[in-house]
Amino acid sequence: MTGVLAFIGRQTLGLLRYASGLYDLTAKTAYWTFVAPFKGRGLKWGSAVHQMVLAGFNALPIVSLISFSVGLVLAFQGAYQLEKFGAGYFVAALVGVSMTRELGPLITAIVVAGRSGSSFAAEIGTMKVSEEIDALEAMGLNSVKYLVVPKYLAMLLMMPCLTLISDLSGILGGTVFGIYQLDQTFSMYVMATRDALVMRDISTGLVKSLVFGVIITKVGCYEGFAVSGGAEGVGRSTTSSVVVSIFLVILADLLFTALFYYTN
Amino acid sequence: MAHEFDGPMIRVVDLVTHYGERRILNHVNLEIQAGETMVILGGSGTGKSTLLRHMIRLERPTSGHIYLKNHDVCCMPEERFNLLRRKIGMLFQSAALFNSMTIEDNVALPLRELTQLEESTIRIMTRIKLDLVGLSGVEKYMPSELSGGMKKRAGLARALAMDPEILLFDEPSAGLDPITAAGIDSLILKLKQAFRITVVVVTHEMSSAFTIADRITVMHNGEVIAVGTPAEIRASDHPHVRQFLTRTPDDERKDAQAYLRSLTQSNY
Numbered sequence: 001m002t003g004v005l006a007f008i009g010r011q012t013l014g015l016l017r018y019a020s021g022l023y024d025l026t027a028k029t030a031y032w033t034f035v036a037p038f039k040g041r042g043l044k045w046g047s048a049v050h051q052m053v054l055a056g057f058n059a060l061p062i063v064s065l066i067s068f069s070v071g072l073v074l075a076f077q078g079a080y081q082l083e084k085f086g087a088g089y090f091v092a093a094l095v096g097v098s099m100t101r102e103l104g105p106l107i108t109a110i111v112v113a114g115r116s117g118s119s120f121a122a123e124i125g126t127m128k129v130s131e132e133i134d135a136l137e138a139m140g141l142n143s144v145k146y147l148v149v150p151k152y153l154a155m156l157l158m159m160p161c162l163t164l165i166s167d168l169s170g171i172l173g174g175t176v177f178g179i180y181q182l183d184q185t186f187s188m189y190v191m192a193t194r195d196a197l198v199m200r201d202i203s204t205g206l207v208k209s210l211v212f213g214v215i216i217t218k219v220g221c222y223e224g225f226a227v228s229g230g231a232e233g234v235g236r237s238t239t240s241s242v243v244v245s246i247f248l249v250i251l252a253d254l255l256f257t258a259l260f261y262y263t264n
Numbered sequence: 265m266a267h268e269f270d271g272p273m274i275r276v277v278d279l280v281t282h283y284g285e286r287r288i289l290n291h292v293n294l295e296i297q298a299g300e301t302m303v304i305l306g307g308s309g310t311g312k313s314t315l316l317r318h319m320i321r322l323e324r325p326t327s328g329h330i331y332l333k334n335h336d337v338c339c340m341p342e343e344r345f346n347l348l349r350r351k352i353g354m355l356f357q358s359a360a361l362f363n364s365m366t367i368e369d370n371v372a373l374p375l376r377e378l379t380q381l382e383e384s385t386i387r388i389m390t391r392i393k394l395d396l397v398g399l400s401g402v403e404k405y406m407p408s409e410l411s412g413g414m415k416k417r418a419g420l421a422r423a424l425a426m427d428p429e430i431l432l433f434d435e436p437s438a439g440l441d442p443i444t445a446a447g448i449d450s451l452i453l454k455l456k457q458a459f460r461i462t463v464v465v466v467t468h469e470m471s472s473a474f475t476i477a478d479r480i481t482v483m484h485n486g487e488v489i490a491v492g493t494p495a496e497i498r499a500s501d502h503p504h505v506r507q508f509l510t511r512t513p514d515d516e517r518k519d520a521q522a523y524l525r526s527l528t529q530s531n532y
Binding site for chain 2: 126127130131132134135137138139140141142
């Protein structure tokens with residue numbers, strides 16, 4: 001019995017420690033991104049741009065390809081039901097609304113968590129193992145400013161952009177189905193999508209994508225800093241950065257979807 | 265911090281540190297004078313590297329204080345300590361070069377980030393530091409293209425970039441062949457003569473310790489067991505110091521009964 005209680009206690013403590021570590025990193029990053037530059041401490045724009053290319057631009061092909069496929073799948077599945085009611089016209093609405101509100105941000109987040117979140121963890125973790133983080137600190141350079149802030153800035157700017165691309169690719173997937181299966185023209189499909197979408201659909205998706213970006217950066221970097229014990233530790237942290245960030249992304253997604261639903 | 269001051273450059277007072285439950289440093293007291301070379305000698309796991317890491321605040325103590333030029337390292341705000349850190353260079357055991365940058369960029373990094381110098385000046389200073397450690401012509405190489413000894417030298421050039429007053433070495437000869445290790449030793453001696461730098465070296469290499477040291481501190485199980493000039497240490501009759509000097513292994517299995525008990529007993 002005490003063993004069970006001890007187990008629960010240890011797990012809870014571990015979880016709390018993780019949460020407080022994540023919170024601590026978030027607070028430090030926010031300071032070095034939004035406060036310190038105005039005190040004349042500067043920002044590493046060069047490496048932020050470099051990170052934007054790595055995390056944003058290089059993710060374009062895979063994000064748009066996956067979103068295109070998901071948009072197409074959504075159109076197939078939607079039409080399967082809607083055509084029973086002769087409502088094939090609404091496939092455009094279904095694809096447009098689900099991509100912008102939900103799937104665009106989510107697919108982007110999952111791809112980025114797999115591509116960039118893991119690479120953040122591996123990069124920082126390797127630097128930790130090879131004492132490079134210590135070397136930075138020993139020089140009096142802040143490791144959060146040098147390593148986390150550029151990634152954070154890049155993600156804050158790139159996640160909404162990637163999400164928009166994902167929305168568009170998904171809708172394009174639906175369009176292909178509309179043209180070849182529902183005998184719509186391109187402009188008909190686009191008009192139908194435009195009629196169904198309101199600005200709020202897109203904006204809530206973009207708000208979500210920002211939150212997802214923050215989660216992925218924070219979990220990836222935190223896991224990197226938490227690495228201990230050589231190459232094996234780097235591997236473990238890389239894996240858990242992807243698992244934890246996807247889990248947290250979906251939790252946050254649930255929270256925000258509910259919030260947007262009730263505040264509509 | 266330009267003003268002159270009296271007293272020791274580094275003063276460690278009653279330092280206690282734990283890793284989890286395990287006590288690493290046990291009431292360590294130590295004074296290192298300005299301009300002297302102090303070698304901290306001890307076996308693996310005696311806490312000598314931990315002590316060194318405390319001096320540049322990579323670890324926080326459980327209790328006790330470290331004073332660098334009379335500034336308390338443990339309680340200083342980050343901003344002010346970072347100013348102090350500029351005057352401390354550290355060479356890590358693995359050299360800790362940034363693997364994503366060339367050797368030149370590695371050495372130039374502290375200059376670029378912490379000073380307002382012109383890029384052309386920084387380049388010249390980088391060359392000078394690399395020359396100083398005997399590494400010219402490798403500016404454009406990546407750290408992975410260098411041998412262990414060259415990496416150590418490059419790490420030293422980076423540690424010297426800001427013209428430090430204190431140089432900390434963590435196991436400078438670890439993983440190097442004897443010739444290369446001797447090369448690093450003579451480099452430390454050269455630097456010590458050329459500049460009036462306070463040097464702290466953590467090592468378990470006795471020959472290296474006796475070559476470079478002004479004074480030696482011997483550590484055992486997280487405690488300082490002897491401090492003195494190389495001659496004093498050689499003459500010491502402390503059992504652990506003697507054991508270290510004569511390279512006698514620990515007595516394994518002193519008591520057969522106790523050994524048997526430890527096998528049958530469960531520890532948890």
